[in-house]
Amino acid sequence: MLQTVPTAHYLILAAVLFCLGMLGVLLRRNALVVFMCIELMLNAANLTFLAFARERGDSVGHLSAFFIIAVAAAEAAVGLAIVIAVFRSRGTVNIEEIQSMKH
Amino acid sequence: MEKLQLFFQTSPVDPTAAGHALWLIIALPLLGALISGVFGKIIGRQNTHLVAVGAVGGSFLMSLLVFWAINDFRSSAGSPFGPISYAVGADFGTWFSAGSFKVTFGLTADHLSGSMLLVITGVGFLIHLYSTGYMSHDAGYWRFFAYLNLFIAAMLTLVLADSLPLLFVGWEGVGLCSYLLIGFWYDDAQKAFAGRKAFITNRIGDFGFLVAAFLTVLVVESITQLPVASLNRAGADGAMVASRYAQGVSARGALSMPVLEETARILPNLLTQEIATGPLKGLAYGTALTIILLLFLLGAAGKSAQIPLYVWLPDAMAGPTPVSALIHAATMVTSGIYLFCRLSYLVVLSPTAMAVIALIGASTALVAALIAFTQTGIKKVLAYSTVSQLGFMFLGIGVGAFWAAFLHVVTHAFFKACLFLGAGSVMHGNADEEDITRLGGVRKEMPVTWATFLIATLAITGIVPLSGFFSKDAILHAAHVNGIAGFEWAGHLAYWLGVVTAAGTSFYMMRLYFLTFEGERAKDAKTPHAHESSPVMTGPLVVLAVLSVVALVHGLPIMHVQRGGTTVTQALMENFLDPVFRTTNDLVAQKQFLVLPKEEHGLLGAYVQAWLIAVVAGALAFFVYRRYLPAVKKLPAALEPLRKFSFNKFYVDEVYTALIVRPLTFVARAAYRLVDAVLIDGVMVRGTAWVTKQTGAVLRYLQTGDAQMYAAVMAVALAGGLVWALMRVMP
Numbered sequence: 001m002l003q004t005v006p007t008a009h010y011l012i013l014a015a016v017l018f019c020l021g022m023l024g025v026l027l028r029r030n031a032l033v034v035f036m037c038i039e040l041m042l043n044a045a046n047l048t049f050l051a052f053a054r055e056r057g058d059s060v061g062h063l064s065a066f067f068i069i070a071v072a073a074a075e076a077a078v079g080l081a082i083v084i085a086v087f088r089s090r091g092t093v094n095i096e097e098i099q100s101m102k103h
Numbered sequence: 104m105e106k107l108q109l110f111f112q113t114s115p116v117d118p119t120a121a122g123h124a125l126w127l128i129i130a131l132p133l134l135g136a137l138i139s140g141v142f143g144k145i146i147g148r149q150n151t152h153l154v155a156v157g158a159v160g161g162s163f164l165m166s167l168l169v170f171w172a173i174n175d176f177r178s179s180a181g182s183p184f185g186p187i188s189y190a191v192g193a194d195f196g197t198w199f200s201a202g203s204f205k206v207t208f209g210l211t212a213d214h215l216s217g218s219m220l221l222v223i224t225g226v227g228f229l230i231h232l233y234s235t236g237y238m239s240h241d242a243g244y245w246r247f248f249a250y251l252n253l254f255i256a257a258m259l260t261l262v263l264a265d266s267l268p269l270l271f272v273g274w275e276g277v278g279l280c281s282y283l284l285i286g287f288w289y290d291d292a293q294k295a296f297a298g299r300k301a302f303i304t305n306r307i308g309d310f311g312f313l314v315a316a317f318l319t320v321l322v323v324e325s326i327t328q329l330p331v332a333s334l335n336r337a338g339a340d341g342a343m344v345a346s347r348y349a350q351g352v353s354a355r356g357a358l359s360m361p362v363l364e365e366t367a368r369i370l371p372n373l374l375t376q377e378i379a380t381g382p383l384k385g386l387a388y389g390t391a392l393t394i395i396l397l398l399f400l401l402g403a404a405g406k407s408a409q410i411p412l413y414v415w416l417p418d419a420m421a422g423p424t425p426v427s428a429l430i431h432a433a434t435m436v437t438s439g440i441y442l443f444c445r446l447s448y449l450v451v452l453s454p455t456a457m458a459v460i461a462l463i464g465a466s467t468a469l470v471a472a473l474i475a476f477t478q479t480g481i482k483k484v485l486a487y488s489t490v491s492q493l494g495f496m497f498l499g500i501g502v503g504a505f506w507a508a509f510l511h512v513v514t515h516a517f518f519k520a521c522l523f524l525g526a527g528s529v530m531h532g533n534a535d536e537e538d539i540t541r542l543g544g545v546r547k548e549m550p551v552t553w554a555t556f557l558i559a560t561l562a563i564t565g566i567v568p569l570s571g572f573f574s575k576d577a578i579l580h581a582a583h584v585n586g587i588a589g590f591e592w593a594g595h596l597a598y599w600l601g602v603v604t605a606a607g608t609s610f611y612m613m614r615l616y617f618l619t620f621e622g623e624r625a626k627d628a629k630t631p632h633a634h635e636s637s638p639v640m641t642g643p644l645v646v647l648a649v650l651s652v653v654a655l656v657h658g659l660p661i662m663h664v665q666r667g668g669t670t671v672t673q674a675l676m677e678n679f680l681d682p683v684f685r686t687t688n689d690l691v692a693q694k695q696f697l698v699l700p701k702e703e704h705g706l707l708g709a710y711v712q713a714w715l716i717a718v719v720a721g722a723l724a725f726f727v728y729r730r731y732l733p734a735v736k737k738l739p740a741a742l743e744p745l746r747k748f749s750f751n752k753f754y755v756d757e758v759y760t761a762l763i764v765r766p767l768t769f770v771a772r773a774a775y776r777l778v779d780a781v782l783i784d785g786v787m788v789r790g791t792a793w794v795t796k797q798t799g800a801v802l803r804y805l806q807t808g809d810a811q812m813y814a815a816v817m818a819v820a821l822a823g824g825l826v827w828a829l830m831r832v833m834p
Contacts, residue, residue, distance in 0.1 A: 022818060025811070025814055026811055026814055026815050026818065027811075034811075095809075095810060095811060096809075098810075099807065099808035099809055100808060101806075101808045102806050102807050102808030102809075103803040103804055103806045103807075
């Protein structure tokens with residue numbers, strides 16, 4: 001008999017991934033890594049959607065996942081372009097050094 | 104005679120079609136105003152003249168056709184209460200409605216508004232023509248003709264309107280145009296002020312008009328809710344009356360003229376009954392009617408320059424002279440008289456209102472005449488004489504002589520327009536000299552102006568064969584013989600005031616004439632020689648002078664009518680307006696609020712008396728200003744304070760300034776200082792800005808530029824929100 005993984009496990013995994021991603025966003029200094037952590041959070045959300053889609057047996061969750069993938073792709077294109085532009089102008093991608101937009 | 108009658112009663116235009124074309128009469132000057140106002144500068148002076156004069160001329164021709172159609176024996180205007188004979192009109196649909204209240208675009212021309220049409224467009228046309236000469240050097244000609252045309256359009260709306268709200272559109276329109284025209288030379292602060300004064304004074308009256316209209320709606324609404332039994336009247340069943348009334352109100356609106364007329368027919372039996380429903384609950388119908396009429400009187404006093412609102416009219420002479428002739432002689436100021444002739448069926452139901460109207464009219468006539476005695480400006484004298492003559496008209500309305508009041512409107516339009524235009528011609532030919540003490544001897548140099556001015560002067564003083572005599576005498580005669588039930592003393596008082604004023608009129612008009620035209624030329628005159636005006640200016644003068652004479656046929660008692668078995672002699676105008684005042688006459692016969700003389704009075708005696716008054720007063724003026732004053736050079740010291748008192752217009756303006764204008768200005772200034780400057784500008788506007796700025800100054804230190812810090816705050820907030828949501832869900 002095929003042993004299926006309970007939905008709760010997926011959700012716990014997604015939550016763990018999300019928290020890791022969030023900590024990365026909040027704590028890491030390299031803009032590129034922060035960027036990757038955002039992708040991680042997006043994919044954690046994706047995992048949650050798919051887990052519930054599997055639980056409910058319909059395709060709405062899949063639909064949302066596809067949207068998120070599309071958004072993530074667009075965000076990666078724009079975000080990487082910004083990172084490259086910032087690096088060119090300042091010679092660094094350390095976000096602690098990029099704090100010129102303040103009072 | 105038969106053939107002539109048949110000719111006048113067979114119109115070349117189908118009356119129904121004429122009724123449907125009534126809007127064209129208004130639309131033509133309106134279009135003219137648009138073209139002159141927008142394109143006047145581009146198309147040039149000559150073309151603007153053509154458009155403006157042509158528009159009014161076209162309107163006049165159409166008015167003639169409509170007038171013919173009104174007299175057609177086939178003519179009838181539809182109304183919810185059966186067709187109205189000797190009238191044409193059409194309903195052009197709903198203007199607006201709210202709940203059960205409704206106003207329609209209805210235009211009607213009957214004998215009353217038809218005559219007004221001819222006066223407005225006819226005299227208006229002559230004045231337009233005259234203006235092309237008078238304003239030939241003014242750069243603002245396009246503006247002037249646009250306003251003039253707009254004015255005519257507004258006045259035509261006023262007389263053609265079939266409901267009070269539409270009438271009010273014209274009413275406000277003439278108010279606006281008078282403001283624009285009086286303040287036409289607005290770069291002169293004094294003239295701009297005169298325009299503003301006219302507008303504000305009129306607004307006070309308009310307020311009364313509006314409140315009166317609102318109260319009328321309430322009265323009509325309450326009548327529709329009465330039990331049918333209380334609507335029984337001779338020859339009509341209550342249920343029938345009630346259903347037709349409700350139908351009429353829903354079809355044409357509570358403020359349309361047919362509904363108001365039917366209201367007047369219903370009211371006689373209700374006058375002492377209390378209103379049972381609505382905000383006026385507990386008030387007797389008669390009292391409500393009196394209040395409404397007095398408020399309408401306030402409105403009419405504003406437009407028609409009666410006490411206490413007459414002060415704007417003499418100042419209105421600041422406008423160009425043709426404007427004075429148009430607004431303050433022929434059209435605008437007659438709108439109050441027109442309104443009361445329209446509502447005559449309501450007026451005769453309230454003796455109190457009649458007495459007040461008669462007394463206001465008589466005292467205005469006297470006060471204005473007394474002021475006119477000493478004025479030195481040629482236009483000022485004419486302005487006060489206008490106020491005085493308007494007082495006569497109100498006197499006529501107050502004593503129930505509506506036809507006589509209206510006849511005086513018509514004749515006054517002719518001779519006063521002639522006088523004003525003559526005065527303009529005198530000024531034009533004398534280097535704009537206005538002071539009659541610095542004129543004199545103009546007679547030989549301006550023969551046409553002299554002749555026409557003399558005819559018009561004789562007409563206004565009431566010398567026998569001229570039109571002014573018949574109209575003024577008809578009013579005074581009515582004041583003498585008609586009695587207002589319960590207020591007989593008011594009628595007598597008004598009559599004697601009227602007689603004194605008639606003598607005064609003759610005196611100050613002859614004074615004006617002698618000082619301007621006779622005698623030697625004054626030593627301090629601006630130009631040594633006057634020059635006669637161009638034919639385009641004298642032409643209208645001649646026409647108007649002829650009309651001032653010819654209009655007398657309206658006053659001749661030549662119509663013999665069968666009334667209840669006896670033959671009654673009526674003046675032509677009285678007979679002509681009979682269809683308009685049919686309801687009014689029925690109500691007078693029914694309620695006896697207006698006591699008419701039982702037998703015919705000999706008219707000849709009254710004629711002789713009126714003629715004597717005019718001649719004696721005129722002779723006195725001749726003696727004083729041609730014999731006595733040139734000899735003694737100076738007024739006796741005893742009379743000097745009186746002269747000063749009159750010359751300063753009884754200090755009415757000063758009293759108004761002290762009692763009304765100053766306190767109001769004070770309140771306005773206090774409101775400006777406290778509410779506007781402190782509360783709104785200080786606390787609200789600047790306060791908001793200050794709070795925002797200070798908050799920003801404090802909070803901006805939170806903006807560190809550290810993106811991760813922002814993200815952390817966001818995450819913590821989201822987490823907090825999550826925890827709160829969970830706590831709400833968890834038991």
